[in-house]
Amino acid sequence: MKVNLSQYHPLATFLINQTNMKLKVAYSYLIVLILFIPVVIFSQEGNPVLIKGVVVEEAGGKPIEFATVLIGDKTTKKPLSGTTTITDGSFELATDATNFYIEVSFIGFTTKTFDDRTATNGVIDLGSIVLSESSQQLDEVVVAGEVSQTEFKLDKRVFNVGKDLSSTGASALEVLNNVPSVNVNIEGQVSLRGSQGVQMLINGKPSVLASEQGNALGTLTADMIEKIEVITNPSAKYDAQGTSGIINIVLKKEEKEGLNGSVTLNTGTPNNHSLGLSLNKRTEKFNLFSQLGIGRRTFPSKDETENRDLLNNTIIKSSGESDKNETFFNIILGTDYHINDLNVLTLSGHFAYEWETEHSNSNFESLDASNNQTDGFRRKELTTATNPKWQYELQYKKDFEDDENHTLLFSALGNFFGKDQSSAFDNIITLGTGSDSQQQTRTDYKRADYTIKLDYTHPFLEKYTIETGAQYEINDVANDYAVSDFIGGSWMENDDLTNVFEYLQNVLGLYGTAAYEGDKWGLKLGLRLENTDLNTVLKNTNEKHDQNYTNFFPSGHTSYKVSDNFSLQAGYSKRIFRPSLWDLNPFFNIRNSFNVRTGNPNLQPEYTDSYEITSIHQIGKASLNFAVFHRYTQDVVDRVIVFEDNVSTSRPENVGTNNSLGIEFNAKYIPVQWFTLNSDFNYSHFKREGTFETTTFDFNGERWATRLTGKFKLPADIDVEISGDYRSRYETFQQEVSDNLFADFGMRKKVFKGKAILNLSVRDVFASRKLESITQQSEFYLRNSRQQGRFVTFGISFGFGKGEAMEFSGQKQF
Template identity: 30%
Template sequence: MTKYLYCIIVALGILNTIDTNAQNKPQGARVKISGIVVEKSSGKPLESAIVSFINLKNNRTTAGAMTNEKGIYEVDVITGTYDVKFEFMSFKTQYIKNKTISNSENLEKIALQEDPSQLQEVIIRNDKTTVEIKLDKKIYNVGKDIMVKGGTVSDVLDNVPSVSVDVEGNVALRGNDNVKVLIDGRLSNAININDALKMIPADAIDKVEVITNPSARYDAEGGAGLINIILKKGKTKGLNGTLMANAGDPENYGINGTLNFKSENFNLFTNQGFAYRKTPGNAFFDSRYLNSDNSTRNYIYEKRDNLQKGNTYNGNFGAEWFLDKSTTWTNTFNYRKNSGNGDNFISYQNFDANRIYKFSNFRNNIEDNSGSNIEFTSNLLKKFKKDGHKLTVDFSASKNNDDISATIYNYQNNSSLSTLDTSKNKQRQNRNTIQADYVLPLQKQSQVEAGYRGNFTNLLTNYQVYNNGVLNNQFTNVLEYIENVNAVYGQFGTKVKKLSMLYGLRFEDSHIEVNQLTSQLYKTKKYNNFFPSATWAYEISDNTNVSLNYSKRINRPRGREINPFNSYSSNINIFQGNPDLNPSLTDAFDIGFLKKWDKLTLSTSLYYNTTKDVVQMIRRETGNFVITVVDGADVITNGVPVVINGGADVITPVMITTPINLAKEYRTGFEFTLNYSPYKWWKLNTNFNFFAINTSGSYAYTNYLNQTIAQNFDNKTNSWSSRVSSKISLPYKIDWQTNFTYNAPQTTAQGKILGIAALNLGFSKDVLKDKATIALNVNDVFNSRKRRMYNFVNGTLDSYQEMQFRVRQINLSFTYRFNKSKNDKDIKPKRDNEQENGGDIPG
């Protein structure tokens, strides 16, 4: 029985008692009684506590109420003398005895204390919906999702409504990859956020918040919005925890544990996880190389087989100290370490213009990687006497090291000649953050808020390439990236009858240094921006709301995007950053509608974003050619290709991909999310997103023949995506979950991305008197999650490519809970800091 069910039963009992004795109720005036119920150990409000008024004349309950999310209750009572009873599941019941009520009044604040004996006797099964839909955000509760058992944060995000993760691990929100990912309300300290998300175990996550139009309190980074990943922390009093072990195919092992001890004065918690994973993947490129008149020059079929193997340790230790009833100080130490290796084997089958096979050459890239991350965070929360009046101060410092070394063999099937290339990539990053937020409630349901945030990042990348032991100066470089962003904000929120309003303004001062130490190219960019935001929300009824939101956002180029030196993953398809990239600025508008019925919740949104200086990847020829000679070695020439061996050689132009600021992008979309529970044993969730993109811009460059090549990148495209999730509770405590996703085709400025469909299945069963759960899930049942696209560069290339980062995955997991029920109700109210406070408007 859940605590909510308990509260409902008690409330129904009260109502029944009141109704039964309606004819016997005392005569007198009806007055309004209100008050607040809080948790004694923290002084924070208790939601859904039961307040009963017991008439002393007949010892019967004649009135009652339930507290709201702020712990406040309000009830009409007929004048008289009562015992007022306050109760909440697993807390000691408290009374106000012989209370004479003659006028409307506020009763004294009641502080309830937890009763450990009740916690031991009651099994709490809180069947909390997997997806909570709110007016300003969506909250995805990870603990109920069978699909992600034994997986990573990337797997979790790929199951969140409105969010998608492509085969390369890139995260997008509503089809837009300009999204900022936060962990516990803070920017991730990882050098590569996509890699970091694959290392954190899914079982370490409590929930994920999706905020499509953040207020001025949040960083302005992320044109599409924010995704906030909230990690598990200890909540239940006493010593408790969980232990989960999993195994899977392809080879995948892991163990993860949480432990928590909470007392009156402090809360100690830790999360420890270790995993070993093999991730096989594959890709192929079927390319037709063109002459200047678009006639065929030759064909190359490129096939890649990837195998990534690695060990990951992820752990944290934290202490939450209740200095007094109004002050909490939390310190957390996080440590993550990973090591592994990868084998990337590439084969090139070469054909002439008539697609007659000539020969093959091969490239084997063997990679070793290791990394470590250390982070310390500290949070101080001070609450004042007035409800909602508070001050929070946060500090974090982190150090991140990533080392990648690669050995690359190149050889030909009909030649004894070969080359040996090696590369080393060392990255060192330091990041410090300090933040302060102050909230002051005003009269008449209004409040003001102000704060400061400073983000200071220093990243040093040392990249070296050797060809047959000789240093390659074309690729070898040292890049220093420094980013200092200071921000202040203020916002005012108020509620007038059914209309809530929030107005905010954020100012960010950015100082960016891109120091290419090898070539002595130094770029400094200083800019400051104002970021206004506004939200209007109107309550049509208790279950129906409409909202209008606006915010201004920014996307700053970083790391790989701005490094002018090339990467060396392929000798014919290379990537080069652009140090002249400017940030993109987005104006985001959103109209939302939320309606709740008994079994159905509907959330819809119509959105419009306009972005200036949008960044887009373009491909062009470099003027370099790889001349592959039959019975000979590769020769790289600069300029017009030469003929070797009587024309028996194969001439392949070297293509470069680079990011540029490309004029404007207009994005319009419509999204809806449905939560539907037709029966107690069946829950359905679906999300649909349609968007249209209009890009306008042109690009011109001078090629190796000193010719000016102009390209028009004006492009109009639309696409849609859908996700359906079904969870069915079968007999014998078995749960069955099915997730289906589909991303529709989409055209690009230089080609087309084809549609992707995928199906996931999961089963779980409670065992050992509900103290443990066994779960089996299959990720990508039909092995269909592949990125497929066509690419056309006029006069150079016409290609089709297919890429699969990870093949079908099967996981079996076992979770054991000690001194803790399957789904403990969070009796410790939320901390009102940034990461868990999405409701900015006073209500």
């Protein structure tokens, strides 16, 4: 059975579905908070009236603490004000409304409504209000907050992050891997529908915490995330960066009154230990929020490479192991100042610091045409690094009285990421006539990003909305990289391998959208104008490259509700991929001198036109979503590999066009209350056409992936989750990437009425996840593989105040 929630306000319904039904105190308190803090209060002129009473249980007359008392407008049925009962079940509530009703409710009990009560001397005394238990049992309520759910909006899908067991002790990267349409490979690269041209946002804005450098997303943990918005065809409101779309990670910010929080301790193998603390305090004017995480983890890796010269029949192979040890600390601090009911000022900061140590030991061997070893050496590496990251934001939000969605939002955001890294390499000859050698490198990397943004949203005539705004973003990056050789008893800097590269990009964006959203049909159209000014300089040679271009980015979205159980959506947007510093910097790292990656300062942006149609079905106990999408990309950026003297050099180039046609299928089925089945399937076929120098690289290919997850509710309040993933092999411009089949497992048990939670998660249960790529050309053959193995985590968390236990981990990355 399910509790009938239709009597509640829609926001309360949503909240109830997201919260643990057994924590009655937290439920009622948060219902009132959601209903009455952020919304416009629809009040009427009149003399203030004081409403009071005491709420008690029918069985035994025991006072009910935290019961919800709501005052609503009789005509509009919208809430006017509300409160909760205190320890003795009593309450007092004032209103100046004249045409209102009073509603008293508590989870698991029948609701009582008072329509016609007259004040005496300005007071309505309801006396003792007796609530009887509902015939429906709380233990049989389906708690939506326990599992992640996807909801569809006009121009995006929202993945509300629940307490999925396989994400216990997980980072944001692992949470993303559970989101339909999203894939995170073993290197931590995020792709959307098979494309890595994704723009990552935090709370709707660019952030150093979402940057690829340093795997910064690893400093965010699963319990910090409220929801993830997947926007495959973003409207003109969003930055046009990201050819395959936008993924927006929305962080939690508790606003429960009083002091609340949770603490979590995790331990695991290999070497995975962390402590997390979440605290917030809410007063009438201020909401202070904070999250703290510290931890240490080791990432072992097994790597193999093979370079074959097919003209001379020579081979260079390498195999080795490495372990990357990371100790890290991150803290979020912030406050909301509620100036009044319509104006809120927020100041927040996020600081993270990482200490890295990596050891690796690789063996290299050279083979002749007869497969006999001719040379060999062992390469040892010790790398240490410190990575400070911080983010600060000032935000002002103004709500208008006429509509709760009528808002003005201004934000100023600053991000910084730095890396101070040094590496020492020892090359020890094991076969041949060469001599031992030593090298060392240092890297001083600094990135500063600043974003100023203004957004205005104005609903009118009930079904229409206009949005307009502007954004100015500055990306200032510098990379100082030096290589030194140990010669004649002293270190000599190698000028040929040393460089300072600077990158400065300014992007100004202006946008406007107009939307109509009726009961059955909706339409949203938009246009964005962006000007990009990019300047790069290679300090060693004073080589400069400047680009300045202006583009229009249109968007369009529509939806039609055929019936209560069937809806259709369609969307279009134009996107851009702007090359980053690592795409443009012409120098490279010497970690593996036989497989080199470098940038291209002449690289141009790529543009994508994206189309999609989606259907949403509800059939009995199953919900089904089916999508067809098409992308056409010009000036495709792909890596081209050249081979000389057994050394492969990979460099990004603009190579032709790409036509991609795909389908996507998501399904959720709940045949019985104790079992839920989720599936996700994605397939795309692409046609590449392009020429590099004098060679034509036209080819067709396909790529698909599927995920199947089963969730079980067992006796003794134990939950189990098992998921299996398959990623097919696929082709790039020159490479073939192998397929992957892997499984994850999670188990959770609640104790002390849900105030404490025990968690166990096993990721990559069979240690089968492996990244392998093969490049087969007429003159050379390359193979690269990497494998990390199984990760096991056990954790315990405890909530205090009015907070619940949370699965917190200070875990760094995938």
